[in-house]
Amino acid sequence: MPLNGAVTFEKYTLDNGLDVILHIDRTVPVVSVNLWYHVGSAREIRGKSGFAHLFEHMMFQGSQNAAGGLHFKLIEDAGGTLNGSTTTDRTNYWATVPKNYLELLLWLESDRMGWLIPAMTEKKLRTQIDVVKNERRQNYDNRPYGLAFEILSEHLYPEDHPYSWTTIGSMEDIGNASLGDVTAFFKQYYGPNNASLCIGGDIDIEKTKSLVAQYFGSIPSGPPVSRMKPRIPDIRDAIYLTHEDNVQLPRLYMAWHTTHVYGHDDAEMDLVVDALSHGKNSRLYRSLVYEKQIAQDVSCMHISREIGSIAIVVATARPDISLRQIKQTIDEDIDTFVGDGLTDREFDRVRNAQKSSFTYSLQRVGGFFGVTDRLNEYNIFLEDPGFINNDLTRYLDTTKENIRSAGEAYLQPDKRVVLNIVPKGKTELAFK
Amino acid sequence: MHTNIDRTKIPVAGTIPGFSLLDETKLSRIKLSNGIDLRTYRYKKLPVVQLYIVIHTGAYSDPVQKAGMTNLLSEMLDEGTQNRSTLKIADDFDFLGTHFNTWAWMDGCGVSMLSLREHLDASLEVVSDVIQNPDFPETELTRIRQNVLTKILQEADQPNVLATKAFVKKIYGDDHPYGYPILGTTDTVTSIERGELSDKYSRIFLPNNASILIVGDIDAEEIANKLESALSGWEKGNALSAGVQVIPDRGGNEIFILHRPGAVQSQIRIGHRGLERKHKDYFPVRVMNQVLGGQFTSRINLNLREDKGYTYGASSLWDMRKFGGHFLAAGGFQGEYTDKSVFEIIKEFREIRDKGIMVAELESAKDGLIRSLPRQFETPSQIATQLANVALYDLPDNYYDTYVENVQRVSLEDVNRVAGMYIQPENLTVVVVGDADSIKTPLENLGIGKVIVMDAKG
Numbered sequence: 001m002p003l004n005g006a007v008t009f010e011k012y013t014l015d016n017g018l019d020v021i022l023h024i025d026r027t028v029p030v031v032s033v034n035l036w037y038h039v040g041s042a043r044e045i046r047g048k049s050g051f052a053h054l055f056e057h058m059m060f061q062g063s064q065n066a067a068g069g070l071h072f073k074l075i076e077d078a079g080g081t082l083n084g085s086t087t088t089d090r091t092n093y094w095a096t097v098p099k100n101y102l103e104l105l106l107w108l109e110s111d112r113m114g115w116l117i118p119a120m121t122e123k124k125l126r127t128q129i130d131v132v133k134n135e136r137r138q139n140y141d142n143r144p145y146g147l148a149f150e151i152l153s154e155h156l157y158p159e160d161h162p163y164s165w166t167t168i169g170s171m172e173d174i175g176n177a178s179l180g181d182v183t184a185f186f187k188q189y190y191g192p193n194n195a196s197l198c199i200g201g202d203i204d205i206e207k208t209k210s211l212v213a214q215y216f217g218s219i220p221s222g223p224p225v226s227r228m229k230p231r232i233p234d235i236r237d238a239i240y241l242t243h244e245d246n247v248q249l250p251r252l253y254m255a256w257h258t259t260h261v262y263g264h265d266d267a268e269m270d271l272v273v274d275a276l277s278h279g280k281n282s283r284l285y286r287s288l289v290y291e292k293q294i295a296q297d298v299s300c301m302h303i304s305r306e307i308g309s310i311a312i313v314v315a316t317a318r319p320d321i322s323l324r325q326i327k328q329t330i331d332e333d334i335d336t337f338v339g340d341g342l343t344d345r346e347f348d349r350v351r352n353a354q355k356s357s358f359t360y361s362l363q364r365v366g367g368f369f370g371v372t373d374r375l376n377e378y379n380i381f382l383e384d385p386g387f388i389n390n391d392l393t394r395y396l397d398t399t400k401e402n403i404r405s406a407g408e409a410y411l412q413p414d415k416r417v418v419l420n421i422v423p424k425g426k427t428e429l430a431f432k
Numbered sequence: 433m434h435t436n437i438d439r440t441k442i443p444v445a446g447t448i449p450g451f452s453l454l455d456e457t458k459l460s461r462i463k464l465s466n467g468i469d470l471r472t473y474r475y476k477k478l479p480v481v482q483l484y485i486v487i488h489t490g491a492y493s494d495p496v497q498k499a500g501m502t503n504l505l506s507e508m509l510d511e512g513t514q515n516r517s518t519l520k521i522a523d524d525f526d527f528l529g530t531h532f533n534t535w536a537w538m539d540g541c542g543v544s545m546l547s548l549r550e551h552l553d554a555s556l557e558v559v560s561d562v563i564q565n566p567d568f569p570e571t572e573l574t575r576i577r578q579n580v581l582t583k584i585l586q587e588a589d590q591p592n593v594l595a596t597k598a599f600v601k602k603i604y605g606d607d608h609p610y611g612y613p614i615l616g617t618t619d620t621v622t623s624i625e626r627g628e629l630s631d632k633y634s635r636i637f638l639p640n641n642a643s644i645l646i647v648g649d650i651d652a653e654e655i656a657n658k659l660e661s662a663l664s665g666w667e668k669g670n671a672l673s674a675g676v677q678v679i680p681d682r683g684g685n686e687i688f689i690l691h692r693p694g695a696v697q698s699q700i701r702i703g704h705r706g707l708e709r710k711h712k713d714y715f716p717v718r719v720m721n722q723v724l725g726g727q728f729t730s731r732i733n734l735n736l737r738e739d740k741g742y743t744y745g746a747s748s749l750w751d752m753r754k755f756g757g758h759f760l761a762a763g764g765f766q767g768e769y770t771d772k773s774v775f776e777i778i779k780e781f782r783e784i785r786d787k788g789i790m791v792a793e794l795e796s797a798k799d800g801l802i803r804s805l806p807r808q809f810e811t812p813s814q815i816a817t818q819l820a821n822v823a824l825y826d827l828p829d830n831y832y833d834t835y836v837e838n839v840q841r842v843s844l845e846d847v848n849r850v851a852g853m854y855i856q857p858e859n860l861t862v863v864v865v866g867d868a869d870s871i872k873t874p875l876e877n878l879g880i881g882k883v884i885v886m887d888a889k890g
Contacts, residue, residue, distance in 0.1 A: 065439045078799075079800050079806075079807070081807065097807075100445045100449060104445060127738065138744050144589035246589065248585050249585070279526040290519070293575055345527070352526075352529040360546060363810070
């Protein structure tokens with residue numbers, strides 16, 4: 001990769017609609033295969049929550065030619081590492097192996113893209129239902145503050161909006177999944193025309209193209225999958241909620257609807273949350289944690305999603321501090337921020353942070369957020385992997401006023417959901 | 433183009449790529465004039481520089497009644513120097529887009545920095561100030577101490593943290609520093625004063641007690657010159673030497689339940705004393721653990737997750753430190769299967785100890801370990817971590833050159849011998865964080881040892 005230069009790649013599309021992106025990087029003799037399917041929990045319907053994620057588990061349970069258990073076994077024996085993840089908008093699968101195992105990965109990925117269903121059994125499904133239920137217990141039910149995002153989602157969105165439930169789904173829905181659901185979901189969403197395959201690392205382009213054609217070329221297209229349109233609800237009056245949990249300290253969550261991924265103001269809102277909570281000199285960290293010392297931590301995230309993004313502030317109170325006090329400080333700081341905008345120093349700081357983070361993010365070819373994952377992201381959401389070379393300009397070319405006005409437009413006090421999570425029996429620490 | 437492939441056959445891998453883990457021509461080791469052990473590796477893909485400063489003394493050196501001191505010291509490094517306030521330090525780094533962190537672990541502590549090549553000089557200036565001139569301002573100490581105390585308080589929310597803390601306490605006992613958490617305890621952290629921190633700083637933050645690892649787009653001589661001048665005021669001294677503490681023997685199995693009423697899941701830790709990092713059987717033990725619980729397809733995970741569905745994941749680990757270590761299997765298990773999970777894990781321990789492993793398992797484990805190496809040397813921070821490991825544990829300079837050979841050499845007899853010697857299913861400490869009301873009787877009915885119920889804090 002040329003210094004300070006573009007990330008190079010080649011994109012083409014097979015007859016069956018599979019997008020293929022190839023990226024050479026010979027830093028180490030490994031190859032990473034990254035595959036995105038453009039389906040996540042947003043395609044579920046109420047009563048079938050959690051299915052896209054459960055299905056991701058089933059993708060590791062073997063296909064017609066690669067028996068159950070072989071997927072992990074062959075990749076681990078090759079010294080490889082692998083994972084997958086499901087969000088509201090997409091499901092991704094990746095593995096990184098020494099370069100001489102590229103064909104093995106293509107065999108495994110293509111076999112489950114084309115021949116998953118013949119290998120499905122009731123026993124495999126039942127076991128993975130149990131595993132996913134344990135995942136839910138471990139990461140949500142039995143984790144401090146673990147239900148916050150689920151509660152926020154329920155109140156940010158109307159019942160028929162697919163973002164009103166979370167990707168893990170409810171225990172009941174997970175338990176009700178059937179083999180019929182697996183087949184229907186696979187046929188609808190796991191066709192090559194709804195996927196993007198990125199191969200990066202120490203590869204030979206012509207040889208890789210030939211292998212891709214051999215392994216993926218004969219898989220038939222699925223039905224066309226239309227894109228989901230942004231559907232961003234409007235909150236008119238702030239919603240205040242309180243939830244009691246097995247925790248020592250109360251925590252305040254505030255969430256607002258913003259824009260959608262790569263939409264107007266998307267980059268500006270990323271910079272707003274950076275200015276508010278990234279580093280000791282950020283507005284909220286400095287006032288809540290450093291000066292007043294009423295919070296243990298504060299973080300602010302802009303979660304960019306296909307049919308509706310949200311901005312969230314999360315602050316944990318120090319012992320014996322009420323969330324009323326935390327809320328008041330946050331409100332004052334945001335008010336000042338959207339009134340005066342950024343200082344010159346802040347403006348430079350948040351843009352410099354984006355610039356260096358971008359360079360740092362190119363270090364890894366594989367894995368979550370590695371170069372192959374990002375090329376697929378740009379391809380799936382923008383149909384343009386080349387946007388990897390333009391994305392940074394969204395941040396560098398914006399203005400202080402654009403950032404301020406984005407903050408003002410979205411972070412309105414009456415257009416939010418405020419969730420208090422308090423220790424059991426201590427509802428007096430909540431706001432309202 | 434669409435030649436027919438036979439899908440029923442697993443593709444045969446081509447030639448294994450030749451790869452030297454650390455290319456000699458890019459690696460250099462220099463002793464700076466004030467005694468710093470500098471190790472550099474040239475990385476050219478991106479214009480970045482990764483720096484680690486590793487201090488060869490860690491929380492192990494804290495007296496047990498002052499547990500948490502090394503952590504507090506490391507947290508205080510960037511909270512003010514004679515030249516910069518805490519906000520100024522953070523602002524200087526953030527303005528450059530430089531990532532800076534301090535860390536403390538049992539066997540060492542230090543700082544890490546990742547910067548763009550163009551901001552290296554400016555970043556180094558701040559790093560050198562933080563390393564050489566920390567001031568431990570009393571007001572910042574009050575705030576940071578409170579922050580640590582609150583973190584300790586919050587650990588009560590996390591069953592996985594409670595389980596591990598209780599487990600190491602049982603293994604190492606009350607008098608051994610490895611039995612204490614890095615953060616310390618409420619009592620010990622409350623008692624640590626400013627003078628003790630600055631004293632500890634002057635006894636461990638010495639150039640002759642430090643290694644600096646640099647991986648980036650800069651050559652060895654140039655960075656050595658920069659560091660010579662940036663750290664010219666850092667003077668040698670007599671480093672604190674921590675005496676070796678004895679790890680107590682424990683006999684027989686004991687089960688401790690940390691009661692969390694109504695918990696839907698049990699966090700389980702099962703294990704016993706282990707081995708130190710430089711133990712001669714390091715490689716056979718690594719290979720053996722790959723088979724037992726070191727990866728997804730290990731026996732423990734395949735049994736408890738993929739076959740039984742009791743858990744989202746279970747694994748085993750040999751935590752091998754400078755002065756000893758421990759072995760444990762760990763995971764979060766569905767509450768109603770707590771006893772069965774404990775039973776199955778101990779069954780796996782017995783199996784591998786009594787019957788050893790199969791040739792196919794040996795080959796898979798060795799192949800996996802060797803073939804995983806290239807991807808662990810991709811990024812500057814990965815490479816710096818590997819170099820830091822060699823420096824911290826005083827491993828030979830050719831450690832990674834001989835790594836493959838050392839794994840290859842492990843035989844079936846070696847693995848079966850170490851499994852027989854070091855896995856002790858009759859000498860287990862079992863810690864379960866879960867609902868005692870529902871799991872105590874089933875655990876007693878296993879008949880493997882006495883069951884003791886404690887409160888959730890152990």
